[in-house]
Amino acid sequence: MKAVxxxxxxxxxxxxxxxxxxxxxxxxxxxxxxLHQGHASLIRAAKDQSDIVVVSIFVxxxxxxxxxxxxxYPRDEERDLDAAEGAGADLVFLPSVETMYPKPTKTKITVxxxxxxxxxxxxxxxxxxxxxxxxxxFNIVQPDYAFFGMKDAQQVAVIEQMVSDLNFNVKIxxxxxxxxxxxxxxxxxxxxxxxxxxTQALVLSRSLRDAEEALEKDQIRTAAEARDLLVSTxxxxxxxxxxxxxxxxxxxxxxxxxxxLISELDEPVLLALAVKFGKTRLIDNxxxxxxxx
Amino acid sequence: MKAVxxxxxxxxxxxxxxxxxxxxxxxxxxxxxxLHQGHASLIRAAKDQSDIVVVSIFVxxxxxxxxxxxxxYPRDEERDLDAAEGAGADLVFLPSVETMYPKPTKTKITVxxxxxxxxxxxxxxxxxxxxxxxxxxFNIVQPDYAFFGMKDAQQVAVIEQMVSDLNFNVKIxxxxxxxxxxxxxxxxxxxxxxxxxxTQALVLSRSLRDAEEALEKDQIRTAAEARDLLVSTxxxxxxxxxxxxxxxxxxxxxxxxxxxLISELDEPVLLALAVKFGKTRLIDNxxxxxxxx
Numbered sequence: 407m408k409a410v411x412x413x414x415x416x417x418x419x420x421x422x423x424x425x426x427x428x429x430x431x432x433x434x435x436x437x438x439x440x441l442h443q444g445h446a447s448l449i450r451a452a453k454d455q456s457d458i459v460v461v462s463i464f465v466x467x468x469x470x471x472x473x474x475x476x477x478x479y480p481r482d483e484e485r486d487l488d489a490a491e492g493a494g495a496d497l498v499f500l501p502s503v504e505t506m507y508p509k510p511t512k513t514k515i516t517v518x519x520x521x522x523x524x525x526x527x528x529x530x531x532x533x534x535x536x537x538x539x540x541x542x543x544f545n546i547v548q549p550d551y552a553f554f555g556m557k558d559a560q561q562v563a564v565i566e567q568m569v570s571d572l573n574f575n576v577k578i579x580x581x582x583x584x585x586x587x588x589x590x591x592x593x594x595x596x597x598x599x600x601x602x603x604x605t606q607a608l609v610l611s612r613s614l615r616d617a618e619e620a621l622e623k624d625q626i627r628t629a630a631e632a633r634d635l636l637v638s639t640x641x642x643x644x645x646x647x648x649x650x651x652x653x654x655x656x657x658x659x660x661x662x663x664x665x666x667l668i669s670e671l672d673e674p675v676l677l678a679l680a681v682k683f684g685k686t687r688l689i690d691n692x693x694x695x696x697x698x699x
Numbered sequence: 700m701k702a703v704x705x706x707x708x709x710x711x712x713x714x715x716x717x718x719x720x721x722x723x724x725x726x727x728x729x730x731x732x733x734l735h736q737g738h739a740s741l742i743r744a745a746k747d748q749s750d751i752v753v754v755s756i757f758v759x760x761x762x763x764x765x766x767x768x769x770x771x772y773p774r775d776e777e778r779d780l781d782a783a784e785g786a787g788a789d790l791v792f793l794p795s796v797e798t799m800y801p802k803p804t805k806t807k808i809t810v811x812x813x814x815x816x817x818x819x820x821x822x823x824x825x826x827x828x829x830x831x832x833x834x835x836x837f838n839i840v841q842p843d844y845a846f847f848g849m850k851d852a853q854q855v856a857v858i859e860q861m862v863s864d865l866n867f868n869v870k871i872x873x874x875x876x877x878x879x880x881x882x883x884x885x886x887x888x889x890x891x892x893x894x895x896x897x898t899q900a901l902v903l904s905r906s907l908r909d910a911e912e913a914l915e916k917d918q919i920r921t922a923a924e925a926r927d928l929l930v931s932t933x934x935x936x937x938x939x940x941x942x943x944x945x946x947x948x949x950x951x952x953x954x955x956x957x958x959x960l961i962s963e964l965d966e967p968v969l970l971a972l973a974v975k976f977g978k979t980r981l982i983d984n985x986x987x988x989x990x991x992x
Contacts, residue, residue, distance in 0.1 A: 413866065512812050513830070513864035518805045537806070538865070545866040548841075571806035572831070573706065573838040 407491040409498045413546050416499050420458065420547065423496060429457035434549035434576075436540060439463035440480040440594035441489040444584040448553040449493035451581050460547050461490045462499040464506060469535025475685075480597055499547070506542065514538050517564050517571075520659050524560045524678055525689065528649050536561060537568050544574055552576050557583045557591050559676055559691045563657040583690075585611060591690045603683040606643045610690040613639035614677055618692055621668055629653040630664035632677060640681060649680035649687060656693055669696050700784040702791045706839050709792050713751065713840065716789060722750035727842035727869075729833060732756040733773040733887035734782040737877040741846040742786035744874050753840050754783045755792040757799060762828025768978075773890055792840070799835065807831050810857050810864075813952050817853045817971055818982065821942050829854060830861050837867055845869050850876045850884050852969055852984045856950035876983075878904065884983045896976040899936040903983040906932035907970055911985055914961055922946040923957035925970060933974060942973035942980060949986055964989050 410416045423429055433456030435448045441463075452459040463486055470476035483500065490498045515537040520526075526533050544552065554562050562580045569578055584592045589611035590604070599607060613636045620626045626635055636651045653668075654661050656676040662668075668675055678691040703709045716722055726749030728741045734756075745752040756779055763769035776793065783791045808830040813819075819826050837845070847855050855873045862871055877885045882904035883897070892900060906929045913919045919928055929944045947954050949967040961968055971984040 417868070511864045513808060513810045513861045515865075516807050516809060518807075520805065542864075542866045545868055548868065568806045571804045571835075572808075573835045575710070575838060575841065 407487075407495055407498065409487055409500060411500050411502065412505060413501070416460070416497065416546060419497050420460065423458050431456040431550040432458045432460060432547060433551040433553060433579075434543065434547045435459065435461045435495075435553045436543050437461060437463055438465045438479065438594065439486050440482055440597075441486045442584075442592045442594060444555050444557065444592040446489060446493040447584050448555060448581050449490060449495055451579060452551065452553050453494035455551050455553075455579065456549075458497070459495050460497045460499060460549065461495040462501075462543055462547070463490075464499075464501055464539070466506070466535060466539040467503060468507070468511065468538060469532050471529055471531060474529070475595075480594055506539070511538065515541055515568060515572075517567050520560070520564050520567050520657070523654060523659055523661060524650060524652050525558075525680060526560065526564075528680060533561070533564050537564060540565055541568065541572070541574070544576055549576050551579050553579045553581055555583065556580050556693065557593065557689065557691070559656070559678060559693065560659060563659055566657055589615070591688075593688060595686055595688065598686040599683060603645055603686065606645045607681075607683055607688055609640050609643040609646055610679055610681055610688060614679065614690060614692040617677055618694060621694070624669075627667050627669065628664065629662035629666045629668060629675075632668060636677065636679065640679070645683050647682040649682055650678070652676070652678045654678065668694065671696050700780075700788055700791065702780055702793060704793050704795065705798060706794070709753075709790065709839060712790055713753065716751050724749040724843040725751045725753060725840060726844040726846060726872075727836065727840045728752065728754045728788075728846045729836050730754060730756055731758045731772065731887065732779050733775055733890075734779045735877075735885045735887060737848050737850065737885040739782060739786040740877050741848060741874050742783060742788055744872060745844065745846045746787035748844050748846075748872065749842075751790070752788050753790045753792060753842065754788040755794075755836055755840070756783075757792075757794055757832070757836075759799070759828060759832040760796060761800070761804065761831060762825050764822055764824060767822070768888075768891075773887055799832070804831060808834055808861060808865075810860050813853070813857050813860050813950070816947060816952055816954060817943060817945050818851075818973060819853065819857075821973060826854070826857050830857060833858055834861065834865070834867070837869055842869050844872050846872045846874055848876065849873050849986065850886065850982065850984070852949065852971060852986065853952060856952055859950055882908070884981075886981060888979055888981065891979040892976060896938055896979065899938045900974075900976055900981055902933050902936040902939055903972055903974055903981060907972065907983060907985040910970055911987060914987070917962075920960050920962065921957060922955035922959045922961060922968075925961060929970065929972065933972070938976050940975040942975055943971070945969070945971045947971065961987065962989050 433452035514534050521533040656674040675694045680689045726745030814826040949969040968987045973982045
C-alpha cells in the first residue's frame with residue numbers, strides 16, 4: 407500500500423498500477439478518516455469489486471457549517487493507514503486543505519429537492535460541500551466504483567442524483583450500516599460521547615428496530631404513527647435532544663403524507679433520525695422495503 | 700466520421716477508436732450546431748492537438764432564459780455533419796434533449812464572481828446552464844482537451860474556473876475569434892440579421908479596434924476612457940441598443956476602476972460588448988495584453 411498527498415502523485419500512482427499489470431477497475435472509498443469497522447467494510451467491498459482500491463482521507467472544511475466540529479473532528483493518520491492497509495487498500499490519498507482548495511472554490515455543485523429535508527435542513531450548505539468535494543475526488547481518481555455507507559443514507563441519495571444528472575461514469579455502491587454489538591451505528595463521532603451518553607445513544611437503533619417491528623406486526627401502519635413511535639421512544643432517553651425524525655420515500659426523500667400506509671408503498675421507505683447527546687449529533691436510519699427488496 | 704445519438708453509443712465508439720489503433724488523446728469541441736468557420740477552426744485545432752476529435756451538437760435548453768431564442772435557434776443537422784467531417788471530426792454526438800435530460804436536472808453547477816458581470820448579469824442562470832451541460836459532456840466524453848472560441852470570452856473564463864475548482868482532468872484550449880472579411884465576428888445568430896442590421900453590426904468590431912488603437916496611441920489611457928469611447932462609437936449606429944460595454948481584468952473578470960491605467964496593468968484586459976440589433980443580441984470582445992502576451 408502507498409500513501410500519497412498530491413493530486414499528481416495520486417494520478418501517476420493509479421496509472422502505474424493500471425499499466426503494471428492487467429488491473430483495470432478502480433474502486434474509491436471517500437472518507438474523512440478516523441477509520442472504524444464501517445470504513446473497513448467499505449474498503450473490503452471495494453476490494454471485492456475492483457482491481458485497485460483508493461481510499462481518500464480528507465476532513466473537508468466546506469461541508470462543515472459555522473459552529474460545527476471541523477476543528478475538533480477526530481484525526482489519527484497513523485492508525486488510519488494501518489486500518490486502510492489491513493482492509494485491503496492499494497492507495498491512500500491524504501491531501502492537505504491547500505491541495506484540495508489552493509484557492510477558495512468559486513464553483514459549487516448543488517442538488518435540489520433531495521437535499522431539502524433531513525440533514526440538509528439541519529445543516530444548510532452541508533450537501534453542497536459534499537457534492538463539490540466528491541465530484542473533485544471523482545475527477546481526480548476517475549473511479550469505476552465508489553463506495554458509501556448507508557448510515558449517511560441522504561448522502562447516498564444526493565450523490566446518486568448528482569452522478570445521474572451529471573453523467574459521472576462511476577457506479578455508486580451503497581454498503582450496509584455497521585453496528586456495535588449493542589446496536590450503536592459506528593461513527594467517528596462516537597468518541598465524543600461520555601459513558602452515560604454512549605449508553606443512552608442506544609435509543610437510536612432501538613427506536614428504529616421497534617418501529618420496524620411495530621410496522622411488521624401491524625401495530626402501527628401510517629407514516630405519522632411510525633414518526634410518533636420513533637419520537638416517543640427517543641424521548642424516553644433523558645439526554646436525547648431530537649434534531650429530526652423523518653419518514654420519507656427513498657431515494658428521492660420526498661416526505662410521506664401523514665396517513666400514507668407504509669406497507670402499501672411501492673418504493674423503499676427510510677426511517678431517519680438525527681439526535682443530539684450533549685454536543686454530539688448522531689444519525690441513524692433504517693431502510694424498509696414494503697414490497698420486498 | 701460517425702454520427703451517434705446516445706451516450707452509450709458515444710462511449711463505445713470512443714473506446715473502439717482508442718483500442719483499434721494507438722489513438723490515445725481525445726479532443727472535444729462542444730457546440731450548439733449551425734456550424735460556421737469559427738466552429739471549423741475549433742475542430743481543426745482539435746485535430747492538430749488530439750488523436751480523436753469529438754464534436755457535440757446540442758442546443759442546450761437550460762442555458763436559455765425565458766424569452767430567449769431556444770425555440771428559434773438555427774438548426775441544420777445535415778449541413779453540420781458535412782461541416783464537421785470536412786474539418787476533421789471523427790465522431791459527432793447529436794443527443795436529443797431527452798438523452799441529455801431524461802428527467803429535469805436537480806443538479807446544477809454554479810461558478811461565483813466570474814459569472815457576475817457581462818453576459819452573466821444580462822442572462823441570469825445562463826452560465827449555470829453552460830457549466831452544467833459542459834460538465835455532463837466532460838463526464839460523457841472524458842476528453843483530454845476541450846476547445847472553446849474566445850468570442851465567448853466569459854464562457855472560457857467560467858469553464859477554466861470550473862475545471863480548476865473541480866479538478867476536471869481536461870485542458871481547456873481557447874481559440875481565436877474568427878471574423879468575416881469585414882470584421883463581423885462569426886456567430887450562428889448572424890443569420891437573424893436583416894441586411895441593414897448586418898451592415899450596422901460592423902460597429903462592434905470597429906469600436907473594439909478603434910479603442911485598442913486609441914489605447915496604443917495613448918489618445919486614451921484609463922478604463923473609463925476606453926468604455927466611453929466604445930459606447931460613443933457604438934451609439935453612432937442608429938440600430939444598436941447596448942446591452943453592456945465592459946472593461947475587465949481577464950480571466951477573473953473583475954471590473955477595473957474607472958481611473959485604472961490600462962497600459963500599466965499586469966494582467967490581460969478584456970474589452971467586451973453585447974449589443975442588440977432588433978431582436979438579435981450579438982457579442983464581441985478583444986483581449987489586450989498590456990505587458991505583452
